Amino acid sequence: MEQVRNGISAELLSEARWRKSRHSGAVGNCVEVAPLPGGEIAMRNSRFPGGPALIYTREEIAAFLAGAKDGEFDDVLS
Template sequence: MHHHIRNGMPSRELGTQGWSKPWSDDAGGACVEAKKLGDGRIALRQSTDPEGPALVFTPREMTSFLAGVKAGEADFLL
């Protein structure tokens, strides 16, 4: 199942177990779901489209992204 993990692959190919919702939307129930993969990478998907594409990040990429968000670098999106 995890032989060819790649960015944009169908989320269903990563299995149905292990997805969690660390972030959620108060209006409408749309959430970002995250799953830690066996090799340490992190997959993200849209909860309203669990069969849709997964974005796959290395631990370093996720750490950098979260640090940037905490530092306000994504505030322009609000």
């Protein structure tokens, strides 16, 4: 059995409704997100749907999205 070191196995989130950005690459190299019943947001790599999923609070996702929209992470791509 594969050991998951960060997050939980996405297989445990079988009821989650995963979605990805329409800007995702054609070969499946994208991030998927799913809202969870408790209000958290799950995030996983679409290339490994059974691999680990990271769970974030709504506040954490909101802070990340606000930073991305403001350009705080633009240097990551350079």
